Structure formats: C-alpha cells, structure tokens
Amino acid sequence: MASISLRGAQKSYGDHQPVIRNVDLEIGDNEFCVFLGPSGCGKSTLLRMIAGLEDLSDGELRIGGKLMNEVSSAERGVAMVFQSYALFPHMTVFENMAFGLKLAKTPVETINKKVGEAARILQLENLLTRYPKALSGGQRQRVAIGRAIVREPGVFLFDEPLSNLDATLRGQTRIEIARLHKQFAAASVVYVTHDQIEAMTLADKIVLLHTGKDMEQHGSIAQVGTPLTLYHRPVSRFVAGFIGSPRMNFLNAKVAAIHGDGVQISLDDSGEMLTVAVSGAKLTVGQAVTLGIRPEHLETIATGASQPQTLSRTVTLIEALGELSYLHLNAAGEAPLIAKAPGDAVAKVGDTLTFRAPAALCHLFTEDGFAVPHLETLP
Amino acid sequence: MIDSVPDTPLHQMAAPAVKAVGKRRSPSARRQQRAAWLFLAPACVMVALFVLYPIIKSISLSFYNWDGMTDKTFVGLANYVELFHAPTFYTALKNNLLWLLLFLLAPPMGLAIALYLNQAVAGIRLVKSLFFAPFVLSGVVVGLIFSWFYDPTFGLLALILGHGIPVLGDAHYVTFGIVFAALWPQTAYCMILYLTGLTGLNADQIEAARMEGARGWALLWHVVLPQLRPTTFMAMVVTIIGALRSFDLISVMSSGGPFESSTVLAYYMYDQAIKYYRYGYSAAIAVVLFAIMLVYIAWHLRRLLRNEH
Numbered sequence: 303m304a305s306i307s308l309r310g311a312q313k314s315y316g317d318h319q320p321v322i323r324n325v326d327l328e329i330g331d332n333e334f335c336v337f338l339g340p341s342g343c344g345k346s347t348l349l350r351m352i353a354g355l356e357d358l359s360d361g362e363l364r365i366g367g368k369l370m371n372e373v374s375s376a377e378r379g380v381a382m383v384f385q386s387y388a389l390f391p392h393m394t395v396f397e398n399m400a401f402g403l404k405l406a407k408t409p410v411e412t413i414n415k416k417v418g419e420a421a422r423i424l425q426l427e428n429l430l431t432r433y434p435k436a437l438s439g440g441q442r443q444r445v446a447i448g449r450a451i452v453r454e455p456g457v458f459l460f461d462e463p464l465s466n467l468d469a470t471l472r473g474q475t476r477i478e479i480a481r482l483h484k485q486f487a488a489a490s491v492v493y494v495t496h497d498q499i500e501a502m503t504l505a506d507k508i509v510l511l512h513t514g515k516d517m518e519q520h521g522s523i524a525q526v527g528t529p530l531t532l533y534h535r536p537v538s539r540f541v542a543g544f545i546g547s548p549r550m551n552f553l554n555a556k557v558a559a560i561h562g563d564g565v566q567i568s569l570d571d572s573g574e575m576l577t578v579a580v581s582g583a584k585l586t587v588g589q590a591v592t593l594g595i596r597p598e599h600l601e602t603i604a605t606g607a608s609q610p611q612t613l614s615r616t617v618t619l620i621e622a623l624g625e626l627s628y629l630h631l632n633a634a635g636e637a638p639l640i641a642k643a644p645g646d647a648v649a650k651v652g653d654t655l656t657f658r659a660p661a662a663l664c665h666l667f668t669e670d671g672f673a674v675p676h677l678e679t680l681p
Numbered sequence: 682m683i684d685s686v687p688d689t690p691l692h693q694m695a696a697p698a699v700k701a702v703g704k705r706r707s708p709s710a711r712r713q714q715r716a717a718w719l720f721l722a723p724a725c726v727m728v729a730l731f732v733l734y735p736i737i738k739s740i741s742l743s744f745y746n747w748d749g750m751t752d753k754t755f756v757g758l759a760n761y762v763e764l765f766h767a768p769t770f771y772t773a774l775k776n777n778l779l780w781l782l783l784f785l786l787a788p789p790m791g792l793a794i795a796l797y798l799n800q801a802v803a804g805i806r807l808v809k810s811l812f813f814a815p816f817v818l819s820g821v822v823v824g825l826i827f828s829w830f831y832d833p834t835f836g837l838l839a840l841i842l843g844h845g846i847p848v849l850g851d852a853h854y855v856t857f858g859i860v861f862a863a864l865w866p867q868t869a870y871c872m873i874l875y876l877t878g879l880t881g882l883n884a885d886q887i888e889a890a891r892m893e894g895a896r897g898w899a900l901l902w903h904v905v906l907p908q909l910r911p912t913t914f915m916a917m918v919v920t921i922i923g924a925l926r927s928f929d930l931i932s933v934m935s936s937g938g939p940f941e942s943s944t945v946l947a948y949y950m951y952d953q954a955i956k957y958y959r960y961g962y963s964a965a966i967a968v969v970l971f972a973i974m975l976v977y978i979a980w981h982l983r984r985l986l987r988n989e990h
Contacts, residue, residue: 355888376894388885392907401903402893453893 304456310361324521339511381450594665760965784924791871824933827862852942878912
C-alpha cells in the first residue's frame with residue numbers, strides 16, 4: 303500500500319559525526335524489509351526516522367510517494383511495534399488497541415468491529431478486558447501488534463520486537479509475524495533486528511548496515527538484497543563475515559594465476575593452491591587477497607592422496623552440537639579455521655583431515671575489503 | 682540404579698511437605714518474622730511515645746479546666762459545649778475549609794510549571810532553581826516577604842496598583858492574602874514532586890501515543906497524567922496536610938486578626954493555650970481538629986492498604 307523511499311538520508315546529533323550516512327533505499331509495496339546490523343549501527347535510528355520520531359538531518363524521506371520530512375508521525379500512515387511494547391498500563395487490552403481510533407474520533411461501532419477483528423486474528427478475544435500487567439510477554443507482544451493493525455497503516459515498523467521473549471516464544475512469534483505479513487499483504491514492513499536468523503527467515507529484502515569506520519568510509523548501507531544474495535554473494539568482507547554462523551573463514555593468500563574459469567591463489571600459511579570461480583579481470587598476479595570460505599562449505603574427504611582444490615589441517619578442538627560438529631582447525635590467522643562436519647563424524651583432536659573447497663563456493667576479497675565478482679550469477 | 686528410586690507417585694511424596702507448610706511456619710520463616718518485628722520495634726516505640734500518648738493525653742485533658750499552674754478540675758463536656766457556641770470556632774472552621782479548597786490549586790499549578798520547566802533548554806537549571814527557591818524559605822520569611830508585599834504604604838502591591846489596599850487589615854481579604862502567600866512555597870513543592878515524576882515517564886509510551894495521534898491535551902490526559910498518578914497522590918497528600926496544619930504564616934502575617942477573622946483551628950488552639958492559659962479548652966480544639974484529620978487519614982490509609990494488596 304505504501305512504498306518507502308530514502309534519498310541521501312543522514313542523521314547527526316548536534317555537531318557530531320553523522321550516525322547515519324548516505325542512505326539511499328527503496329522499499330516496495332508489500333515488501334518485508336529487515337534492517338540488520340551490529341549494535342550501534344543506527345538501525346533503530348533509521349527506523350525511528352521513518353516513524354517520524356527522529357528528524358532527518360539531511361536528505362529526503364517519501365512514503366507512498368509523498369515527502370514526509372515535515373509530516374508528524376501520526377499522519378505518516380505508519381504504525382510501530384516497540385521493543386518494550388509500550389502498552390499503556392492503565393488501559394485494558396481493548397482500550398490499548400482502540401486508543402488511536404478513539405483519538406481519531408472513529409465511531410464506536412467501527413472501533414468495536416476493528417478491534418474485534420484484530421483480536422480474533424491475534425487470538426486476544428478472551429483477554430480484551432485485562433490490563434497489560436496481567437498478560438504474559440507473548441500476549442503483550444500480540445497486543446502491541448494488534449494496536450498497530452487496527453489503524454490499518456500502509457507501513458508496519460517493528461523495532462526488535464522479539465528480543466524480550468524467550469527462545470521458544472521467539473521462534474513461534476517469528477512464524478506468527480510471517481503469517482500476519484501474508485495476511486496483511488497490502489502493507490509493507492520494516493523490521494529491525496540484530497538476529498540474522500530472524501532476518502534470513504522473514505525478509506524479502508535485507509538491508510545490512512555498517513558501523514564505525516566502515517560507515518564513515520562507505521556510508522551506512524553495506525548491502526541491500528534478498529537473504530540468499532547476502533549469503534551467497536556478499537559484496538564485502540564485512541557482509542560475508544556478518545551473515546552466517548559460525549562466521550566465514552578468512553585466509554590470506556596471493557594471486558598465483560588468472561584463468562578464464564577462475565583465479566588460482568596460493569595460501570600464505572600453507573602454500574596450498576586453490577581455484578576460486580571469480581573474475582580475474584581486475585586482479586594482477588602476486589596481488590594479496592583474502593580467501594573466504596564458509597564452514598558449511600568445507601567438505602571432509604578421505605585423507606591421503608593429495609587432490610586439487612583441498613586443504614589439509616589438524617583438528618585442535620571439536621564442538622559437538624549433536625546434529626553437527628564444529629571442527630576447529632589450526633590456521634596461521636588470528637581466528638581458527640572452522641569446518642562444519644556431520645554430527646556422526648568420528649574426528650578426534652589431533653587428526654589431520656583433508657577438506658575440499660568447491661571453487662564456486664569460495665569468495666575472494668581484495669585488500670580494501672570488497673569482494674571480487676563471481677563468474678556465475680545466482681539462479 | 683534407577684530401581685533404587687521408590688516407586689511412589691509424585692503427588693503422594695509431595696503431600697506431607699505441603700501440609701507442614703500450611704500448619705506450622707518453617708524455622709527460617711519464624712526467624713524472618715522475628716527480625717521483622719525487631720526492625721519495626723524502634724518505630725513502634727517512637728510512635729507510641731510521641732504520637733499515641735499525646736493523642737490520648739490531649740483527649741483526657743479536654744475534659745478538664747486547667748491553666749497550667751493550679752490543679753486541674755474535671756468539667757466534663759463543658760469545654761466542647763463552649764467551643765460549639767463560640768463564633769470564633771466557626772470562623773476558624775470556615776477558614777480551614779477555605780485554606781483546603783484554595784490550597785488544592787497548588788498541585789495543578791505545580792504540574793503546569795513542572796511541564797513548562799521539563800524541557801532541555803540552555804539555562805533551564807537556573808530557572809528551575811529560581812522556582813525551587815520559595816520551598817527552601819522558612820514560613821516566617823515567606824510571611825514577612827508577603828507582609829511587605831501587601832503593605833499599603835510601601836508594598837509592591839500598592840506600587841503596582843497605584844493605591845494601597847490593606848489586604849491584611851481587611852477581614853474580607855486577609856485569609857485570601859495569607860493563602861496566596863502560602864501557595865507560593867506549596868506550588869514550588871508540588872512542582873518539585875512533578876518534575877521528579879516527569880523524569881520517570883516511560884519515553885516509549887509517549888512515543889507510542891504520539892504515533893497513535895495523541896498530542897497536547899490528549900497526550901497529557903490519556904498518557905502522561907495516568908503515569909503521574911503516584912506523584913499526584915503524593916502532591917495531594919502534602920497539600921491537604923499543609924492546608925490543615927497552616928499556622929506559621931497566620932501567626933507572622935495577621936496573628937489571626939483582624940478581630941480573629943483569619944484564624945484557623947491550629948492558630949485558635951495556640952492562641953487559647955499560650956495567650957489565655959486555657960489548656961483544657963485548647964485540648965478540646967485539638968481533639969476536634971484531630972477528628973477532622975481522621976476522616977482524611979482513614980481515606981489515605983485505606984488507599985495505601987488497597988494498593989498494597
């Protein structure tokens with residue numbers, strides 16, 4: 303129902319350095335957009351700018367095509383669910399949900415109908431006369447969502463809505479929110495989280511934000527794309543390291559040869575040669591690069607014969623999670639190399655194992671932190 | 682190993698323990714209760730000595746005629762009969778009521794000033810401390826300042842109006858004049874209470890209300906005031922008590938005059954005891970004032986107890 307467009311948006315407090323820099327962003331109708339980033343990256347600030355709770359220091363914000371910089375929050379057609387839920391403690395569930403409608407002088411029958419409908423969808427019908435203090439965390443969460451729904455906004459804003467819930471409830475509510483989004487297909491959603499599982503499972507589009515020095519150098523936005531784009535085609539080492547758990551392994555290397563079907567590199571610590579399926583057009587032989595390979599893409603193979611496209615490493619620690627085991631392998635870098643192995647694998651500390659690193663699943667980063675473009679595009 | 686666990690259903694195992702708790706307190710609960718009483722004891726002793734004993738003593742004294750020096754003589758209800766026939770008593774009662782009603786302006790005025798001062802502007806601390814100042818002044822000083830302010834010959838009021846009005850010398854104006862002076866520090870007191878309350882507001886709730894379209898009066902009425910309810914309660918309590926025990930300003934500004942037209946029960950009592958040595962009669966006034974306060978205290982206690990449960 304309402305698209306959101308940010309052009310050159312900046313935010314700074316007083317004379318300090320901007321905390322949000324150069325944000326150009328288009329969020330389409332009916333899109334579920336997640337702002338993801340490390341703490342302190344300004345994702346909540348960006349959300350509050352859309353909500354109208356913070357001014358833009360520079361740039362412009364349009365919602366549904368209309369310039370919103372000077373429009374008050376109430377008139378932007380947005381509704382927000384706060385991290386703390388921000389329910390009014392002296393009002394019943396019904397009064398909380400009806401508050402905005404009552405202020406807008408909506409006829410009583412309409413209020414009753416809309417609140418009743420929202421309560422039905424959120425299974426709050428039996429709780430309408432209760433006060434927030436008599437509700438559980440999950441119920442309060444649903445009331446907060448209900449308060450947003452009854453106003454039929456063009457945009458729903460969620461500020462870390464699940465962070466106050468326990469793990470089980472978080473999983474349930476996540477699914478609930480996804481279901482609600484399907485039901486209210488007309489509205490777009492902006493959702494702030496630091497939890498990449500929430501981001502990956504809910505988002506149509508993830509906006510990953512930089513912090514600190516990266517933000518000063520490259521602006522606030524690190525990458526915008528679908529969850530799988532960010533996973534498979536990170537544009538920088540920051541994005542590659544942020545998405546995925548355990549995080550991607552990074553190994554220093556030099557370009558050894560450039561071919562049409564990829565770039566051959568030699569690892570600095572072991573001298574092993576690997577081919578990475580990226581375009582060598584802008585690389586030179588001998589250039590220092592960083593190889594990135596996700597733990598889940600390191601595939602254990604039978605030890606012995608030295609095969610191409612493999613790494614041989616000694617296991618230093620095993621974290622057994624049951625379903626999977628994380629194998630920590632010796633590496634020259636500051637962090638160990640980690641490989642995911644099936645939970646029933648029988649590796650022991652001290653074993654030397656051989657791993658295959660498929661060329662298409664390896665990433666290459668230049669010294670300035672940017673990714674070298676892959677040869678294959680994503681399906 | 683597993684076989685060694687007795688095959689008793691869980692509820693049977695738990696039953697005796699539950700019963701024991703219901704019947705008799707555990708040693709640790711008894712210890713806690715003893716500690717609670719020990720902590721309460723000093724306060725109980727103080728209250729008994731300085732509150733309960735004087736109350737009982739005053740009530741008994743109110744049935745006697747006593748000038749403080751000669752022997753007391755029992756007069757039964759004579760003091761009360763005289764009191765209920767004294768026109769000054771009704772003047773004092775009426776003035777007490779006037780004080781109470783006008784004093785209730787202090788909480789809303791304090792709230793208004795607190796809302797005004799609750800903004801982040803350069804120099805606001807200085808302005809706040811200026812508003813805070815009258816609260817620090819002693820009642821006598823406030824009384825003197827306002828006596829000068831009202832003075833028809835050289836007072837600021839005469840200067841502003843161009844001609845003097847003998848506010849404190851006119852039986853129609855005197856109580857209003859004193860209450861106005863008393864409202865000055867009382868408003869400052871309420872303002873401080875509200876300023877503290879305002880810093881404790883939940884910012885998320887205010888923002889949520891703003892997003893729902895509330896602003897101005899609607900925001901104040903539906904979201905801010907409900908959050909300030911404990912503060913409002915506190916402000917009402919100190920204001921009502923302040924109104925009922927008003928004494929110092931009356932003593933400094935008018936001594937209850939002219940013709941006892943500005944007296945209140947507390948001042949009337951003081952007057953009878955200290956100036957006329959009528960301790961029994963003055964005790965009877967004290968008992969009546971106590972009875973009036975009791976109505977309020979009962980309401981207050983009921984509220985406190987209800988909130989606790």
